Amino acid sequence: MSVLATQKGDKVILLGFTGIRLAEVEVSKATKKEITVIKSDGKEMVFDRETGIQTNTLEGKEKYANKIVHLSEDPRLGKKDEKLKDKPVKKKATPKKAAKKKVVEVIEEVDEDDEYEEL
Numbered sequence: 363m364s365v366l367a368t369q370k371g372d373k374v375i376l377l378g379f380t381g382i383r384l385a386e387v388e389v390s391k392a393t394k395k396e397i398t399v400i401k402s403d404g405k406e407m408v409f410d411r412e413t414g415i416q417t418n419t420l421e422g423k424e425k426y427a428n429k430i431v432h433l434s435e436d437p438r439l440g441k442k443d444e445k446l447k448d449k450p451v452k453k454k455a456t457p458k459k460a461a462k463k464k465v466v467e468v469i470e471e472v473d474e475d476d477e478y479e480e481l
Contacts, residue, residue, distance in 0.1 A: 365414040365432055368397055374430040376407075386433070397430065 368374060370392045376384045376399070390406075391398035396417065397409045408418040409430050416427040 365397065365409075365430060366411060368392060368411075368432055373433045374399065375433060375436060376401075377429045377431060379426045379428060384428070387430075399430065 365374070368389055370389050372389050373386055374389060374397070376387050378384050385402070387399045387401065389397055390400050392411075395411055397411055397414075399407050399409070401407060406418075407416055407428065409415060409428075410417050414430045416429065419427045
């Protein structure tokens, strides 16, 4: 499913201009040319239906416009990972480095001349 087939109530992924995933939002309004979503702070964002790029940006800041993609086109997942799209992405645990043990060899020198005298 693409942004072209997105309808009101569908979930979309909001991407920053750099491509980083910002949020998962619900479509509040969908027309033939535009898709509208409302951010968590209440601000309305309008996107072009064909390109998925934000249209209500400040003048001169168009190159910093956000983008939306449909949830099925999540950039974190590959094509063969479609069954994993409902599962959260887990971080891989990094193995801890083993502490190196220091071996200290104690050499005790004994002089044969120094014998204990009995009292």
